[in-house]
Amino acid sequence: MFENIIGQISTVSTIIKEIKNGTLPHSLLFYGPQFSGKLSAALETARSLSCEYKSAEWGCDCPSCVLNRSLLHPHVLMIGPRYFGTEIVASGEALKRVRRLGTRYLFIRAVRKLTRRFDPLIWEGIDNRATNAAPDIVNIENELDMLNPNIELPKDDALEKSIDSITKLSLKVEKKLATNNIAIQQIRNIALWTHMTSTKGSKIIILENADVMQEASSNSLLKLLEEPPDGTYIILITKKRNSLLPTILSRVRQYPFFMRTKEETDLIIEKIFYEKSGSYESLQEYFDSWKDVASLAFKKASQTFIENIFIEDNRWNDPLLEIDKKLNLFSSRENTKEFISVLIDTLHFVLTNQLIKKENNVLNLPEFFTVERINTLKNIASNSFTDFITLNLKPSLVLKNLLYSMREAVKV
Known part of the structure; x- marks a missing residue:
């Protein structure tokens, strides 16, 4: 017992x-x-x-x-x-x-x-x-x-x-x-x-x-x-x-x-959650650390999406296909809406905190990823979100255009 x-x-x-x-x-x-x-x-x-x-x-x-x-x-x-x-x-x-x-x-x-x-x-x-x-x-x-x-x-x-x-x-x-x-x-x-x-x-x-x-x-x-x-x-x-x-x-x-x-x-x-415990003084503190990750899967996906903006080869759909496997974006308008919304929030977080360097452990971004470029990407994502809602566009079309537009925006 x-x-x-x-x-x-x-x-x-x-x-x-x-x-x-x-x-x-x-x-x-x-x-x-x-x-x-x-x-x-x-x-x-x-x-x-x-x-x-x-x-x-x-x-x-x-x-x-x-x-x-x-x-x-x-x-x-x-x-x-x-x-x-x-x-x-x-x-x-x-x-x-x-x-x-x-x-x-x-x-x-x-x-x-x-x-x-x-x-x-x-x-x-x-x-x-x-x-x-x-x-x-x-x-x-x-x-x-x-x-x-x-x-x-x-x-x-x-x-x-x-x-x-x-x-x-x-x-x-x-x-x-x-x-x-x-x-x-x-x-x-x-x-x-x-x-x-x-x-x-x-x-x-x-x-x-x-x-x-x-x-x-x-x-x-x-x-x-x-x-x-x-x-x-x-x-x-x-x-x-x-x-x-x-x-x-x-x-x-x-x-x-x-x-x-x-x-x-x-x-x-x-022993129960199989995680290193040293940084937590109490279980209250441990569970509090999860409060902001209710949409953890979408946050991870948004980070993967941003990191893949800088891949310059012919496989530019690969990150979307991988994300779709996890979140069913192409077949779910609700999930696509949530994903773009979280993407905007992620970019806003990076922008407001100026977390643009690799050592910050937020995103693996190139050195030239400046505040100006972050703001540009955020505006692109916001416009895509508006078009998706108001024009009733297909999720796959919106996401592919979003990735393409962002890649064009960050070209040096």
């Missing part, structure tokens, strides 16, 4: 002991700072309670553990806001760097922490959010099938393209969630679900950032916390314990989580 949790030894030991002794309460509160492993511990608690062999080892092959490892168990529900995008991007990059079972699960779980918030029963009677997100979630699941832990991973190029596609779709879905509240109807839907007959096993509800609940939602939850149906466990998660109503606090057993030490932080970054 809990082999995937780093740190929090005292709290985790208490939870394990109570699960084994059958004394774990049905209403729990995991509280502590962000990035202290509260959701990971809640998910591991859910897996341990559901394990059909009772051992709940991480590699357990019982049907419940298999489903829980991939966050597919139908008897585990998650609601509440979270930093989905940054975790998905960071996990996807880890899988690109290291093709291991651990990084595969890391990425799959990061994505489903988001998509499982759209389980239809949670949104019944509220709005069309789950319905609107359904097509994108279907596409995400189709892509995730290629990463199934039981089959061989795709080749490097195909894997990277799949991860980028899943990430882009997930960021789109995240915008549809777009709420910092837990609605009263969600609580009512969950309460109704807990009273439905279950064939076997426990039902676990995880409410992340429970402190964002309005008073009406909190009051609706009280009855469920006080008298949960047999086999039902409710795990509240918060970084602001004092923001919860006293009546909520009085109905849960509280489990503290503490800020990870520098040593624990280093271990998580190195």
